[in-house]
Amino acid sequence: MTSFSFDYLSITGQTLSTQEYGVIATGGGISASGNAVYVTGFGAMLVNSGTIFGSNHGIYAINSNLSIQNSGTISGPFVAIYLAINTAATNAFINNSGTIAGMTRGADGIMIESGGNEIINSGNIIGNADDAIQIYSSFGLGTLANRIVNSGMLVGGVGSYALNLNDD
Numbered sequence: 001m002t003s004f005s006f007d008y009l010s011i012t013g014q015t016l017s018t019q020e021y022g023v024i025a026t027g028g029g030i031s032a033s034g035n036a037v038y039v040t041g042f043g044a045m046l047v048n049s050g051t052i053f054g055s056n057h058g059i060y061a062i063n064s065n066l067s068i069q070n071s072g073t074i075s076g077p078f079v080a081i082y083l084a085i086n087t088a089a090t091n092a093f094i095n096n097s098g099t100i101a102g103m104t105r106g107a108d109g110i111m112i113e114s115g116g117n118e119i120i121n122s123g124n125i126i127g128n129a130d131d132a133i134q135i136y137s138s139f140g141l142g143t144l145a146n147r148i149v150n151s152g153m154l155v156g157g158v159g160s161y162a163l164n165l166n167d168d
Contacts (some may be wrong), residue, residue: 006030006050007142011052015026016066017041024050024072035060036076048072048098057082058100063122065091070098070123077104079111091116096152097123108164110152112136115144121152 003020004010006028014031016022018041019037029051030036034056037046039061047069052058058074059066059081066083074080080100083092092112094100096119109125109132119125125132132154135146154162 002165003044003129008052009019013038014047015040016044018035019043020148021045021047022080024048024052026050026072029053029072039064039066044071047075065093070094070096070100073099073101075099075103077107077110078102081110081119082108083110083114083117085114093117094119096121096125099124099126101126101128101147103128105157108132108134110134112146115146116151117148119152121147123152124155125152126155127157127160130160131156132162133160133163136164136166152157 003022004014004015005023007025009029009036011031013034014037016039024034026049031053033055035057036052042065044064045067051074052074054076057079058076062084080102104107108127112135156162
């Protein structure tokens with residue numbers, strides 16, 4: 001079931017629930033106060049060829065095995081994509097050929113709080129003043145490995161990392 005589809009700029013944040021999907025076409029986008037896209041359900045999918053910007057996070061997902069296909073731009077002043085959890089695994093999949101960027105001090109490109117996730121990057125993942133990708137969990141990663149395949153660029157800010165496996 002389609003939750004949203006934009007080929008124009010929306011200023012309203014969107015929510016994806018279980019088995020819903022969102023599409024942002026080239027020339028379309030979401031520029032919203034708070035989180036541009038909030039994901040609460042399992043099996044949600046987001047395809048972005050446009051622009052996603054939230055005044056907090058571009059995408060904030062909790063307890064979700066979200067799938068993201070990005071060939072556009074996803075950004076936010078705190079974290080561009082934040083995979084938060086209440087359990088030990090989210091099983092998210094991110095395929096990036098565009099740009100994912102945290103924009104201000106302390107802003108990761110991607111923050112993951114669990115194991116069992118996969119990132120395939122042929123684009124740019126940037127932490128302008130923090131890590132490109134940070135993987136950390138107070139629940140422990142257990143035996144669920146995260147997989148990162150990179151043929152693009154991972155850029156951490158000054159004094160930060162391209163890939164950080166610890167809490168800041």
